[in-house]
Amino acid sequence: MKYTFLLLTWFVPFMVLADTKISGVVKDQKGETLIGVNVSLIGSYDGATSNVNGEYQFETSKTDSAVLKASYTGYSTQEIKVKLTGKDLKVDFTLKEKVTDLKAVVITAGAFEASDEKKGTVLKALDIVTTAGSNGDSYGALKTLPGTQQTNDREGLFVRGGTGAETQTFIDGTWVRNAFSASIPDLGARGRFNPFIFKGTVFSSGGYSALYGQALSSAVILESIDLPERSSANFNLSSVGLGASYQQLSKSKKSSWGIGYNYVNLTPYFALIKQNIQYKTAPTVHQVDLNYRVKTSKSGMLKFYGYLNLTNIDIQRSNITSLDYLDANKEYQDRYAIKNQNIYGNLSYKNYFKNDWKLNLGACVSYNHDDIATQILTQQNQLVTDSNFYSSSDVSIENQNNVATVKVVLDKGLPDLNAIRFGAEYIYNQDKTDLSLPVPINAINYQTDEHYKALFAEGDIYLTNNLAGKIGVRAEHSSVLNAFNLAPRASMAYKVNKAGQLSVAYGIFYQKPEQQYIFKNSQLGYMRADHYIVNYQFQPKDRILRAELYYKKYHDLIKTNSYGYTNAISNLGKGYAQGFEVFYRDKKTLKGIDFWISYSFIDTKREFLNYQKQVQPDFVATHTANFVFKKFWIKKMFGINGTYTFATGRPYYNPNLQEAENFMSEKTQPYHNFSISANYLRTIKKVFSVWVLSVNNPFGFKQVYGYNYAFRDLNQNNNYFSKPITPPAKQFIFLGVFLSWGIDRSQEAIDNNL
Amino acid sequence: MKKIIFSLLLLVNGAMVFAAKPEYVQMMSGVLQKMKDAKSIEALEACANNFSRVAAVEKEEWLPNYYTAMCYILETSMLKDGKEIDAKLDKADALITQARDISNSDELLCLESWSKSTRIGVDPMTRGMKYGMESAQLLNRATIVNQNNPRIYYLQAMSAYFTPEKYGGGKVKALELLKKAQGLFETFKPSSEIMPNWGKEQNQAMIETVTKEMNGSTDDTATPNNRAPRK
Numbered sequence: 001m002k003y004t005f006l007l008l009t010w011f012v013p014f015m016v017l018a019d020t021k022i023s024g025v026v027k028d029q030k031g032e033t034l035i036g037v038n039v040s041l042i043g044s045y046d047g048a049t050s051n052v053n054g055e056y057q058f059e060t061s062k063t064d065s066a067v068l069k070a071s072y073t074g075y076s077t078q079e080i081k082v083k084l085t086g087k088d089l090k091v092d093f094t095l096k097e098k099v100t101d102l103k104a105v106v107i108t109a110g111a112f113e114a115s116d117e118k119k120g121t122v123l124k125a126l127d128i129v130t131t132a133g134s135n136g137d138s139y140g141a142l143k144t145l146p147g148t149q150q151t152n153d154r155e156g157l158f159v160r161g162g163t164g165a166e167t168q169t170f171i172d173g174t175w176v177r178n179a180f181s182a183s184i185p186d187l188g189a190r191g192r193f194n195p196f197i198f199k200g201t202v203f204s205s206g207g208y209s210a211l212y213g214q215a216l217s218s219a220v221i222l223e224s225i226d227l228p229e230r231s232s233a234n235f236n237l238s239s240v241g242l243g244a245s246y247q248q249l250s251k252s253k254k255s256s257w258g259i260g261y262n263y264v265n266l267t268p269y270f271a272l273i274k275q276n277i278q279y280k281t282a283p284t285v286h287q288v289d290l291n292y293r294v295k296t297s298k299s300g301m302l303k304f305y306g307y308l309n310l311t312n313i314d315i316q317r318s319n320i321t322s323l324d325y326l327d328a329n330k331e332y333q334d335r336y337a338i339k340n341q342n343i344y345g346n347l348s349y350k351n352y353f354k355n356d357w358k359l360n361l362g363a364c365v366s367y368n369h370d371d372i373a374t375q376i377l378t379q380q381n382q383l384v385t386d387s388n389f390y391s392s393s394d395v396s397i398e399n400q401n402n403v404a405t406v407k408v409v410l411d412k413g414l415p416d417l418n419a420i421r422f423g424a425e426y427i428y429n430q431d432k433t434d435l436s437l438p439v440p441i442n443a444i445n446y447q448t449d450e451h452y453k454a455l456f457a458e459g460d461i462y463l464t465n466n467l468a469g470k471i472g473v474r475a476e477h478s479s480v481l482n483a484f485n486l487a488p489r490a491s492m493a494y495k496v497n498k499a500g501q502l503s504v505a506y507g508i509f510y511q512k513p514e515q516q517y518i519f520k521n522s523q524l525g526y527m528r529a530d531h532y533i534v535n536y537q538f539q540p541k542d543r544i545l546r547a548e549l550y551y552k553k554y555h556d557l558i559k560t561n562s563y564g565y566t567n568a569i570s571n572l573g574k575g576y577a578q579g580f581e582v583f584y585r586d587k588k589t590l591k592g593i594d595f596w597i598s599y600s601f602i603d604t605k606r607e608f609l610n611y612q613k614q615v616q617p618d619f620v621a622t623h624t625a626n627f628v629f630k631k632f633w634i635k636k637m638f639g640i641n642g643t644y645t646f647a648t649g650r651p652y653y654n655p656n657l658q659e660a661e662n663f664m665s666e667k668t669q670p671y672h673n674f675s676i677s678a679n680y681l682r683t684i685k686k687v688f689s690v691w692v693l694s695v696n697n698p699f700g701f702k703q704v705y706g707y708n709y710a711f712r713d714l715n716q717n718n719n720y721f722s723k724p725i726t727p728p729a730k731q732f733i734f735l736g737v738f739l740s741w742g743i744d745r746s747q748e749a750i751d752n753n754l
Numbered sequence: 755m756k757k758i759i760f761s762l763l764l765l766v767n768g769a770m771v772f773a774a775k776p777e778y779v780q781m782m783s784g785v786l787q788k789m790k791d792a793k794s795i796e797a798l799e800a801c802a803n804n805f806s807r808v809a810a811v812e813k814e815e816w817l818p819n820y821y822t823a824m825c826y827i828l829e830t831s832m833l834k835d836g837k838e839i840d841a842k843l844d845k846a847d848a849l850i851t852q853a854r855d856i857s858n859s860d861e862l863l864c865l866e867s868w869s870k871s872t873r874i875g876v877d878p879m880t881r882g883m884k885y886g887m888e889s890a891q892l893l894n895r896a897t898i899v900n901q902n903n904p905r906i907y908y909l910q911a912m913s914a915y916f917t918p919e920k921y922g923g924g925k926v927k928a929l930e931l932l933k934k935a936q937g938l939f940e941t942f943k944p945s946s947e948i949m950p951n952w953g954k955e956q957n958q959a960m961i962e963t964v965t966k967e968m969n970g971s972t973d974d975t976a977t978p979n980n981r982a983p984r985k
Contacts, residue, residue, distance in 0.1 A: 036796065038803035040810065045781050047807045049800040073845070102841050116880050124880045229887050541835060632879065637918060683921055 018086040023057035026050045026070055026093045034095060037072040042079070060084065074100050099416035103465040105495040109505035109535040109548070110207035112145050112583075115200040115223075122544055122585065128195045131628055132641040133675030133696060135734060138195045139180075142220065143645075144626040146548070146581035146598040147205035150647045150671055151619050153705035153725050155180050155189035158619050159205050160552060161577030161604030162217025162529075165514055169220045170212055171198075172303070172348040174362040175427065177403045179220075181285075182311040182340035182370065186708070186725045192309065192342070194289070199225045205581075206531040206550055207505030210456045210472025210489045211409060211421070216511045216529040216554070224303060224348070227256050227293055230742055238692075238736025240264050245289070255294035262287040275728040280337070281314035300351035307344040313337065319376055321710040322389070324721035332376050332384055339371040356413030360423075363406050370399040388714060390438060398434040401515075403427065417468075422457035431515045446519035450512075451479040458489075466495040478512055478526075485510045485526055499540045505533040513558045513571075521569040528555040542588040552577040557608040575606025575614060595629040615664040618706055621647035621671065637681040647671040652706040655720045668724075672701040677734075688740045696732040703727055781808055782817065782948040789825060795832050798825045809849075816853035817948060820865060823849040827869055836876040843869050860899035861950045864906055867892035871913050889913060904938035905950070907931045908957045915964065925968050932961045 026037040033054025040047030041060050048058040060066075063084050068091055071077040075095040082089055097103075114123035127141065134140030139157050142148060149158035156164015169179035171193070183189030200223035208219045227249060234245045245260030264285035290306035314337035322332035349361040376384045376393045384393045409423035429450040436443045458472035472489040489507035496502055510526040518524060530553045538545040557573025579602035587594045601623055607614040616622075624647040632639035649667035657665065677694030697703070703726055710721040785808070789801040802825035809818035823846035830839045850866045870889035874881045890913065896906050911931035917923025939954040 036799040036803070038806060040803075040807045043811065045777075045804075045808050045811060047803070049796075049803045052796075073841070102837060116877075124877070126880050229884060634878070635918065 019059040019061050020063075020084040020086050020089060021057070021059050022068065022082070022089045022091060023055065024091040024093065025054045026056065026072075026095060027054055028075070028095055028097060034072055034075070037070050037093070037095070039068065039070045039093070042067040042069050070095060074098055074103060097465060099418075099462040099465050101417065104417055104462055105466055105468050105493040105501050107468060107470055107491045107493040107503050107505070108501070108537050108546070109491055109493070109503035109533045110204050110531070110550075112142075112203040112205070113201070114203075117200070122546070122583070123201075125199050125201070127630075128198075128201060130630055130639070130641050130679075131643060132677040132694060133643040133645070133673070135190075135694065135696070135732070136195060137190045138193070138198070138201060138222070139191045139220070141195075142201075142203050144596070144598060144628050144643055145203060145205075146546075146583050146600045146624075147218075148600075148624070149619055149621060150624060150645055150673070151705070152188045152703075152727065153186050154619065155183050157218065157220065159218035160550065160579065161575070161602055161606070161617070161620055162552075163617075163619065166215060166217035166511065166529075167220060168212075168215035168218075169222065171222045171305075171346055171364075172224055172362050173211070173360055173409065174346065174348070174364040174405050174407050175212075175214070176344070176364075177366050177401060177429070178342055178344075178368045181309065181342075182313065182338050184313055184315055184336055184338065186705070187728060192344075193222070193307070197224055197289075197291075197305070198222045206552065207489070207491060207507050207533045209470070210458045210474040210487070211423070213425075213454055213456075213474050213476055213487065213509070214452075214511050216509050216527060217552075224305060224346075226301060226303075227253065227295065228258075231256075233741040234260075234739065236262075236736060236738045239269050239734055240266055240736075241285070243287075247291075255292070257292045258290070260289040262289075273729060273731070273733065276726065277315050277317040277728050278333075279313075279315050280335070281312055284312045286310045296349075297351070300349070302349045303347070305344075305346045307342070309340070309342045311338070311340040311342075316377070318723070319389070320708050320721055320723050321712055321714065322376075323723070324710040324712070324714040324719075326715055326721075329379070330386070332378060332386075332389065333381075335373065335375040335377055337373045341367070341369045343367040358411040358413070360409040360411070361407070364404070366401075366403045368399075368401050370397070372397040372399070388712065392437075394438045396436050398432075400430075400432045402430040417460065417462045419460040420457070421459070423455075425452075425454040425456070427452040431519075433516075433519065448480050448515070448518060452512075453477050468493050476510060480518055480522070481512060481525060483525055485528075500536070500538040503533075503535040503537070505531065505535075507531050517558050517560070517569050524558070524569065525556060525571050527557050527571065527573075529553065530555075542586070544583070544585045546581075546583040548581045550577075550579060550581075554606060554608075557606065559607070559611075560609050573606065573608035573611075575604065575608065577602060577604035577606075579603055592633075593629055593631045595627065597628075598624075598626045600624045612660055612663045616651050618650055618652050618664060621650050623648045639679050640676065641679075642674070642676045645671070645673045650706060653709070654707070654722075655709050656718075666707075668704045668706055669702070671703055671705075673697055673703065674699060674701070686741060688742060690738040692734065692736050692738070694734045697727075697730055700730045702730075778808070778812055778815070779946070779948055782821075786821070786948060789821065792825075792828075795829050798829045801825050802829075814856065816857040816859065816862065819849040819853040820862060820950065823847075823853070823865060823869070827865070827872055830872055839876050840873070843873055858899065860896040860903050860906070863892045863896035863899065864903065864909060864950075867896070867909055871909070874916075886913065886917070902938055902942070904935040904942050904957070905953045907935035907938065908953045908960075911935060911957075911960065915960070925964050929961065929964045929968070932957055932964065936961060 026034045028034055035050055035052055035054065037050040038047065039050065039056045041062060044060060044062055046058055046060040048056040050056040065081060065083050067079050068082050069077060069079045070093040072095055074097060076098050078093050078095055080091055082091060112123065113121040114125055114128055115121045116125050128138050129136060131141040131144055142157060143150060147160050151158045154164055157167040158164055159167050169176045179192055180189040181192050202221040204219045212219050228247050231248045236243050241262065241264035243260065243262030245258060247256065247258035249256045264283065266282035270279055270282045288308040292304045294302050296302050316333045316335045319332040319334045322330055344366045346364045351359050374395045376389045378384055384390065405427045407423065407425040409421060411419060411421045413419050429452065431448050433446045434443060454474060454476045456472065456474040458470060461469045469492040474487045477484050487508045487510055491503065491505035493501055493503040509529045509531065513524050513527060532551045533548060535546065535548045554575040556571040557575060559570050559573040561568040579600060581600045583596065583598045585596035602620060604616060604620055605614045606617055627644045630641045648670050651664040652666050652668060653664050654666045675694065675696045676698060677692060680691040682689050705725040707722045707724055713720050785801055785804045792798045792801055802822045805818045805822040805825065809822060812818055826842045826846040830842050833839050846869050850862055854862050867889045870885045870892065873885045893906050893910055896903060911928045914923040914931055915925065915928035935957050939957060944951040
């Protein structure tokens with residue numbers, strides 16, 4: 001008996017050695033079965049994958065206690081302790097869904113993003129340059145998106161009832177003071193920077209993040225490219241100029257530097273294609289670009305971008321007031337000449353640290369100098385002596401601004417995509433204006449030195465993959481206004497179904513008045529706009545539909561009176577803008593054709609500057625629509641892009657209608673524009689070439705942006721003479737070739753390593 | 755000196771091959787067989803899971819991660835949604851990076867190159883340049899490690915096949931590379947039964963396809979709808 005017991009105990013371990021069968025079902029928290037879950041016994045090869053019914057089953061020869069683990073992409077891993085005795089085991093898992101980039105809702109209210117890296121963006125980086133009519137200008141491409149006005153006669157991007165000054169540009173996080181190149185009144189201005197140096201663009205038409213400030217309406221946030229893929233030498237020749245650049249990637253592929261020079265001179269083009277204004281000096285530009293980028297560590301990146309631009313333009317066009325004499329001998333010329341020098345340098349550093357900390361550091365300096373001469377000349381090119389014109393016959397203006405900024409942003413990533421972000425910004429802004437007028441012969445000098453400081457914090461809150469929010473706040477102080485402000489921002493997104501989502505955004509936005517008003521009245525305060533946005537986005541594969549409703553309330557806008565008396569400048573202006581916008585992009589329906597349609601409706605009124613009452617401003621068209629298409633034949637390496645734009649007429653002020661109710665009551669004719677561009681890519685020997693031909697307005701639609709009126713009724717016939725504001729020529733034609741010698745150093749690396 | 759280091763390396767390498775546990779080899783070859791027969795995403799996913807269970811135990815072996823990544827790359831040929839394809843390739847790339855910490859095998863460079871070129875198919879217009887170049891550079895690096903690996907030339911041929919002649923690709927070039935790979939496949943002997951040894955049949959099938967197309971049509975390039983080489 002004793003022996004049998006001993007024998008039994010002896011045999012027990014052997015009996016346990018029999019394989020244990022483990023089976024079970026894997027479900028998510030909602031009780032849905034999960035297919036493809038990897039169930040494994042830690043420390044062994046044993047395990048199985050769950051089938052269509054969420055079931056798994058396997059056998060193991062392991063004994064004793066062990067840990068069973070279920071892992072599945074997008075879900076938290078679950079571990080369960082088990083005791084293996086040879087008896088069948090049933091172990092069920094319930095996995096918790098993780099909030100992941102792939103599935104999580106994205107807050108889209110107010111923001112259009114162009115990026116190749118982020119998933120599910122509306123535009124690709126390349127879309128910015130391949131949109132017909134943009135002529136290689138980032139802002140030109142943004143004008144095909146909803147919310148923007150076709151104000152090609154003015155500088156800046158006009159968004160949702162805001163002026164061009166209400167849109168600000170940021171490069172790698174830091175504010176850019178002079179984002180547009182030198183311009184002539186009524187002829188518009190191009191963006192300064194080459195769109196090819198950016199890999200990402202966010203165009204916010206409202207409700208943007210607390211990381212940015214001092215823009216009442218809109219923020220254009222640009223992200224510069226990292227290391228190039230290889231070294232290259234480039235050359236371009238076109239109907240407007242020529243340029244060359246060289247980019248070198250180090251052997252270790254850890255750093256790169258580059259230099260480029262571009263020369264623009266429109267003299268030959270204007271000689272060939274007649275313009276309706278007389279150019280004494282056609283736009284002439286010298287531009288130098290420098291860049292240096294280095295990977296400081298596995299995760300650190302330091303980038304420098306430097307830019308120098310010298311622009312010279314000198315034009316003459318008929319003085320409208322003089323035309324009111326109705327006397328051909330007394331037709332005078334307005335001369336407007338501008339010499340602009342701009343230097344810009346941007347240094348940015350980004351690094352990731354332990355525990356999901358991320359640092360973004362940006363510093364930037366810029367210098368801008370405008371030397372402007374406006375004169376009124378007789379037909380013999382002499383300064384007028386006519387007493388009606390003498391006071392403004394010879395004005396010279398020297399504008400200069402010096403800017404230095406530093407911005408630091410710290411980002412702490414938390415589990416489930418949650419994050420907190422905070423930082424500080426400092427901007428030194430010096431503005432100088434020297435004015436010299438003929439009567440009384442005197443000079444007026446203005447100068448301000450502004451120290452702007454801001455603190456900001458923002459939190460990303462992901463409750464589930466379907467519900468996320470962002471809450472932020474920004475505190476600012478401006479030394480020149482001697483005033484603080486506190487601007488809260490909040491947005492939220494909810495995923496309705498797999499492809500559709502709803503977002504809302506709210507925020508208060510402050511902006512300093514423009515420099516020319518601060519010069520004259522130091523008692524001014526911030527202007528303010530409150531944004532409310534609701535957005536719906538539906539994005540099945542290869543298609544996207546966005547619809548957005550917004551309301552914007554303006555407070556404390558700048559008000560002057562018609563004579564610009566110093567004491568009359570105040571913050572008494574106000575206004576509102578509301579509207580809805582639709583954007584639809586489709587790469588699927590028409591085979592091989594990618595197109596988008598955008599439509600904007602806006603109802604806006606404002607009382608600001610010298611407006612006599614609250615009216616729709618002269619830069620806003622009620623309805624705007626764009627149709628953009630792109631077609632590329634891969635086999636032929638040939639592509640055609642087209643853009644058609646329509647906008648209803650813009651209001652303008654007609655001084656012949658004196659009554660107050662008639663202020664801004666007239667409207668221009670509707671605006672039509674069509675642009676087409678063709679590009680052909682070809683490799684000749686080792687040279688990669690891109691040939692581009694683009695024509696703006698080939699059908700010659702007459703485009704009128706508004707009317708300029710005589711300042712005085714000189715012949716006293718109770719009629720102020722007027723002239724329409726039009727582009728300087730009906731068409732604009734660009735023909736160019738871009739050549740690139742890619743120097744692939746991988747062969748050299750191979751040779752050096754052997 | 756160099757020679758001594760070299761032979762030492764060989765010795766270590768050899769020792770490692772001998773050190774491979776029999777149950778490891780047995781498990782790997784079993785799953786490899788299943789992978790060969792896998793015809794659906796579910797079957798490939800099961801193999802990937804199986805390989806990753808082995809990888810979790812055998813932390814010094816690079817092959818389990820290599821094959822897990824390969825399963826993910828193969829799965830993308832059955833997926834349509836670009837987001838899902840990218841997610842799979844993200845997982846594959848992470849595993850290849852892990853494996854490269856253990857080994858500098860030319861096979862890992864080949865696999866990474868394949869992964870990069872697969873990404874092009876999601877959006878050829880914007881990705882062609884970047885990933886095409888990265889993919890080609892990885893194959894160049896693989897030739898430094900082992901210029902006799904036939905998969906290098908098979909993958910080069912596949913990318914030439916999808917690249918227009920104007921860009922240095924085309925069918926003529928593809929066929930040339932496929933023939934080169936064919937020759938090397940004849941003599942290629944993996945150092946063990948579980949080492950990468952795929953591509954011979956696909957290479958042969960491609961030779962037939964390209965030859966037929968060159969005789970039949972004037973089309974000089976293929977459409978880049980699905981750039982993943984077939985398994």
